[in-house]
Amino acid sequence: DxxxxxxxxxxxxxxxxxxxxxxxxxxxxxxxxxxxxxxxxxxxxxxxxxxxxxxxxxxxxxxxxxxxxxxxxxxxxxxxxxxxxxxxxxxxxxxxxxxxxxxxxxDGDLILYVCGQELKKNNELANNTIVTTIMSNIGLYKALDKIGIGYAKTAVGDKYVYENMVTNGNVIGGEQSGHIIFSKHATTGDGILTSLKILETCIENKKTLAQLTEPVTIYPQLLINVRVSDKATVLNDEDIKKAIEEVTETLGDDGRILVRESGTEPLIRVMVEAQTDEICHENVLKVVNLIKEKGYAVK
CATH class of the missing domain: 3.40.120.10 (Alpha-D-Glucose-1,6-Bisphosphate, subunit A, domain 3)
Structure with a gap:
């Protein structure tokens, strides 16, 4: 000790x-x-x-x-x-x-919203930008657009968030998982520090946490992992690219699809965000089933 x-x-x-x-x-x-x-x-x-x-x-x-x-x-x-x-x-x-x-x-997206808005109010939000990863919810981005806060999107992983913050001088960033970085105080995520910043924001604004997060509507999100024999082949398949484009067009501004490879496992991750769970399920399966039909999936 x-x-x-x-x-x-x-x-x-x-x-x-x-x-x-x-x-x-x-x-x-x-x-x-x-x-x-x-x-x-x-x-x-x-x-x-x-x-x-x-x-x-x-x-x-x-x-x-x-x-x-x-x-x-x-x-x-x-x-x-x-x-x-x-x-x-x-x-x-x-x-x-x-x-x-x-x-x-x-979650981490809502924490970024609450603390980022407080930094902006105090003229401490450098570049008027919050650093997120590509897995942050579309609901966060829509809420930030409404209050005029910009955002950067990095690859998944707190190290990529911090790289962006160092390179561009941004002061807050993080992930849905609750790994939040306040660069003024630390060079990595610190859970206790994050909790202090959240509660301080509630007290400063004389509002509860529920009131501070109310403007953000988190969209339903569905992620399905498909184990495949060759990740690159799947991502370069023209039929799969076309299916992804069709889903993107279907969802429009009210959702998104993200298809990416795992960095550590032989997996393709297919994620859809939309206004309802049903829409998420329907559109995720369009791509997942195509991957399976084309013989790329392995048990």
């Missing part, structure tokens, strides 16, 4: 918010991981009324049915305790997802 390092880190996190968190009832799910002996200390010191679950790591229970990969535990905890807000970290605490006062999950 490197107590000096832990105390310096806690001190740094405490120095970031400009407001105290007094009279705010906060729930934390520490995923039995790295935030277990840090997060509560920070929120307590800032004046919050802090309630914690899954903060007793035993060496094997990290991320087990808890944390940002299993949000049900925190959702139920916030509802049962009548808390104002909740935050779930993953095992190594570089990610954070939130839960609003109604127990609804607030």
């Amino acid at each position: 490197y107590s000096m390092g832990r105390n310096r880190y806690i001190g740094y996190l405490m120095s970031i918010p400009k407001r105290a968190f007094r009279n705010v009832r906060v729930g934390l799910d520490c995923a039995n991981g790295a935030s277990s002996n840090i997060a509560k200390a920070v929120f307590d010191a800032l004046g919050a009324e802090t309630y914690v679950i899954n903060d007793h790591p035993d060496g094997v229970n990290i991320n087990t049915d808890c944390g940002s990969t299993h949000m049900e535990a925190l959702q139920n905890f916030v509802r049962e305790k009548g808390l104002d807000i909740g935050f779930a970290f993953d095992g190594d605490a570089d990610r954070c997802l939130a839960v609003d006062e109604f127990g609804r999950v607030v």
Whole structure:
């Protein structure tokens, strides 16, 4: 236990918010991981009324049915305790997802919207731009268009987000998974830092998290992975290219299709966002079934 390092880190996190968190009832799910002996200390010191679950790591229970990969535990905890807000970290605490006062999950796209809008309001949003990945929801982009905030799209992966931020001087970026980077304060995602920025924004605006996320309509999204023998052959097939173009034309401005190869596995990922689950399902299958019909899929 490197107590000096832990105390310096806690001190740094405490120095970031400009407001105290007094009279705010906060729930934390520490995923039995790295935030277990840090997060509560920070929120307590800032004046919050802090309630914690899954903060007793035993060496094997990290991320087990808890944390940002299993949000049900925190959702139920916030509802049962009548808390104002909740935050779930993953095992190594570089990610954070939130839960609003109604127990609804607030993912990385919504966090980017909330915190990006606050930066713009304070004239701190460099280049008037939020950095996202190609997997961010179309609903985020439509909401940002309405309030006049620009966005960049990178390949999937926080390293690509950070590369863009460094190259272009952008100050906020991240992924749906809750890996959010605030370049003024850190060079990588920090889940506890993200939670502090979210709550600070709520307090500054005298609004709940549900009120701050209300302008964003997240579109249904369906992703199907197809195991294939040769990824390049699939992506270069003219019939498949045509099918993708047809789906793009069908969806118009009310949806999108994204077909890409996995960087680590022999998979083609077919993702559609649209106004309803039915439209997503119908259009994903147009491409997935064609891949299978042409004999590219393997078991």
